[in-house]
Amino acid sequence: MESAVLKIEDFSAFFGENQILKEINLSIPQKRITAIMGPSGCGKTTLIRCVNRMHELIPDARVSGKIFLDGEDIYATDPIIVRRQIGMVFQKPNPFPMMSIYDNVIAGYNLNGIKLTKGEEEKIVQGSLKKAALWEEVKESLHRRGTFLSGGQQQRLCIARALAMGPAILLLDEPTSALDPKATSHIEELIVQLKDTVSIILVTHNMAQAARVSDFAAFVYLGELIEFGPSGTMFTAPRDKRTEAYLTGKFG
Numbered sequence: 256m257e258s259a260v261l262k263i264e265d266f267s268a269f270f271g272e273n274q275i276l277k278e279i280n281l282s283i284p285q286k287r288i289t290a291i292m293g294p295s296g297c298g299k300t301t302l303i304r305c306v307n308r309m310h311e312l313i314p315d316a317r318v319s320g321k322i323f324l325d326g327e328d329i330y331a332t333d334p335i336i337v338r339r340q341i342g343m344v345f346q347k348p349n350p351f352p353m354m355s356i357y358d359n360v361i362a363g364y365n366l367n368g369i370k371l372t373k374g375e376e377e378k379i380v381q382g383s384l385k386k387a388a389l390w391e392e393v394k395e396s397l398h399r400r401g402t403f404l405s406g407g408q409q410q411r412l413c414i415a416r417a418l419a420m421g422p423a424i425l426l427l428d429e430p431t432s433a434l435d436p437k438a439t440s441h442i443e444e445l446i447v448q449l450k451d452t453v454s455i456i457l458v459t460h461n462m463a464q465a466a467r468v469s470d471f472a473a474f475v476y477l478g479e480l481i482e483f484g485p486s487g488t489m490f491t492a493p494r495d496k497r498t499e500a501y502l503t504g505k506f507g
Contacts, residue, residue: 259284260423260424261283261306267319268305271315275301276298276302277477288450290464292501303428325423340424345413345430348433350401386418388411425453427457429461431464476497
């Protein structure tokens, strides 16, 4: 196994009495794209919400087990620091509607009370928008609201906002499900470029997308991790009958 940036050990998640994740053990490789696949309601989104400690914002939510980021237990770390190190982009593009493109990118710094000089701000904004392949399209309109952008551009702005904090991991929760095929293709190309600088966990129910962009794939079913391994192997020779049934469209 390649060196792991994130280790999930005997991890379970609950809403009240309802167990959503069951004893998950998973190592996420560094600077690779790991796709988490499975039918709706199987626990994929809950898993990544636990990875950046958003799960606990829900009343009655609790977890057991451990998650380590570069050897540090994230549940023994201030959640605000965890969320800086583990950025998240959601299904539906969600730029802050009252903020300009510029302010959206540096929102994490302002919300965390981290003071930057004007020069530092400009460097972070430009660098993050370049990483998100958006700079050339918006450099003349940085002080317009982010909501005037197209859906695909808004999603790249959300990716820039997450990258601005310099995270070790970027969580993408079905980032193209609200986008048209052309915008989807742009985001997929971007994801592949980004793995040079950040480890990516991509939740998707789109198997073709997982096959196109991921290096590793995990199949989650009814809250259990059924199978994990190199994507090429999983898509061509899955070890578990349930994985095979899912990949061939028998359920999901």
